[in-house]
Amino acid sequence: MKRESKIYIAGHNGMVGSAIVRILQKNGYHNLITADFKTLDLRRQVEVEAFFEKQKPEYVFLAAAKVGGIYANDTYPAEFLYDNLMIEANIIHSAYLHKVEKLLFLGSSCIYPKFAPQPIKEEYLLTDSLEPTNEAYAIAKIAGIELCKFYRRQYKCNFISAMPTNLYGINDNFDLQNSHVLPALIRKLHEAKVNQLPEVVMWGTGKPMREFLYVDDLADALLHLMLNYDQELHVNVGTGEDVTISELTHLIKEIVGYEGKIVNDLSKPDGTPRKLLDVSLLNSTGWKHKTPLNEGIESVYKWYLKTKA
Numbered sequence: 366m367k368r369e370s371k372i373y374i375a376g377h378n379g380m381v382g383s384a385i386v387r388i389l390q391k392n393g394y395h396n397l398i399t400a401d402f403k404t405l406d407l408r409r410q411v412e413v414e415a416f417f418e419k420q421k422p423e424y425v426f427l428a429a430a431k432v433g434g435i436y437a438n439d440t441y442p443a444e445f446l447y448d449n450l451m452i453e454a455n456i457i458h459s460a461y462l463h464k465v466e467k468l469l470f471l472g473s474s475c476i477y478p479k480f481a482p483q484p485i486k487e488e489y490l491l492t493d494s495l496e497p498t499n500e501a502y503a504i505a506k507i508a509g510i511e512l513c514k515f516y517r518r519q520y521k522c523n524f525i526s527a528m529p530t531n532l533y534g535i536n537d538n539f540d541l542q543n544s545h546v547l548p549a550l551i552r553k554l555h556e557a558k559v560n561q562l563p564e565v566v567m568w569g570t571g572k573p574m575r576e577f578l579y580v581d582d583l584a585d586a587l588l589h590l591m592l593n594y595d596q597e598l599h600v601n602v603g604t605g606e607d608v609t610i611s612e613l614t615h616l617i618k619e620i621v622g623y624e625g626k627i628v629n630d631l632s633k634p635d636g637t638p639r640k641l642l643d644v645s646l647l648n649s650t651g652w653k654h655k656t657p658l659n660e661g662i663e664s665v666y667k668w669y670l671k672t673k674a
Contacts, residue, residue: 366394366424366467366591373398373422375407375456376429380536381471381529384584385426392588398422408451410458417459425468426587427456427509435498435568435636437543442501449505457512461522469591470513470526472506472599474576474640475499484605484643487528487598496637510599517597527590530603530642533661534580535668546610547577550617551666555674558623565618565625568633571611576603576641579661582654589652603642604654620662 366372372389376382377399389397398420406412407429431448438445453470460468477485478493490510495503513524537548544552550567557565586602594600608616614627656664 368393369396370394370423371396371398371421372424372426373420374426374428375452376427377401378536379428379430379432380534380538380580381532381583382426382428383536384534384580385428385587387581388584388588407455408448410451410455413455413459414462417463417465421463422460423466424591425456425460425465426591427453427468427470429456430471432502433538433543434545434549435634438499438502439634445499446501446505449502450508453505453509454512457509457516457524460524461516461520465522467523467525467591468513469587470509470524471587472510472526472528473502474528474530474601474603474642475503475637476506476510476528477640479637483639484641485601486643487601487646490599498634498636513599514597523595525590525594525596526599527587527602528599528642529583530576530578530601530640532578532580532583533665535665537580537665539669539673546575547613547617547662548665550614551621551662551669552673554614554618554621554623555666555669557625558621559674563625564628565623566628566630567610567614568630569610569635570631571614571629572609573635573637574607574609574639574641575613576605576607577613577658577661578603578654579656579664582656585655586647586652589650590647593650598646600647600650601642601644602647603644605642605644605648606658607639607641608658616659617662617666620659620666
């Protein structure tokens with residue numbers, strides 16, 4: 366991939382897509398192609414094929430997706446399955462039709478079985494049942510991985526897939542109903558501090574363990590894979606380290622400066638008990654994450670205060 370190559374970033378306005386744009390620009394890639402939802406509905410095959418015909422991208426980062434936390438996934442499963450299937454199928458097929466040199470598809474660690482052995486290796490995919498609360502999203506992402514695999518086998522397309530762990534960073538979604546746990550906690554604890562609330566309610570027991578990767582580290586890993594990885598097997602992208610939700614909550618509480626109590630709502634679901642990725646394959650290619658969790662959260666909180674609070 367040369368500095369002047371035409372590179373399409375699908376989903377450039379999202380947290381991941383915007384981080385990919387930043388890392389590409391930082392490394393001197395200047396011929397970037399983007400399109401927002403108003404000009405291109407990725408769920409519509411005709412629109413996507415016309416876009417590829419006109420723009421003729423040489424490389425594609427497929428970061429566009431309908432995303433959300435436990436509540437959103439559990440409440441709108443049909444939308445999560447349909448929208449994500451359409452987005453990835455249309456882009457992957459158009460990339461094949463228009464002879465894109467290389468495509469990188471972004472999945473999610475929720476593709477793995479609910480009770481997968483820990484840490485989770487790439488080969489554990491499709492070995493057992495999924496977590497019910499995000500099953501629709503996971504099935505869509507698994508379909509994307511398999512599409513890349515079979516287009517590679519049948520048509521010799523250089524399509525690869527990366528499976529990031531739980532992500533956080535600037536441009537995250539802080540909506541309390543639809544966001545992931547880390548940004549939701551930042552907002553809840555900040556608002557509790559501002560409003561001097563005596564307690565903040567945390568979903569579930571706080572015992573589930575989660576791994577968190579700063580989104581700019583993810584973007585750096587994706588550029589690394591685009592330049593250095595050409596195999597069929599999807600690649601886990603993470604830190605190889607995890608914390609309990611309770612530990613995360615208290616870390617954010619300290620960073621925000623909230624002094625009230627944390628109360629558990631045991632009527633709410635915990636979700637998957639643990640999701641720690643085995644990142645030995647990625648590390649073997651020469652990449653490792655750089656941003657410690659506390660430093661990443663501090664950066665996100667500073668950004669939140671400037672833009673959202």
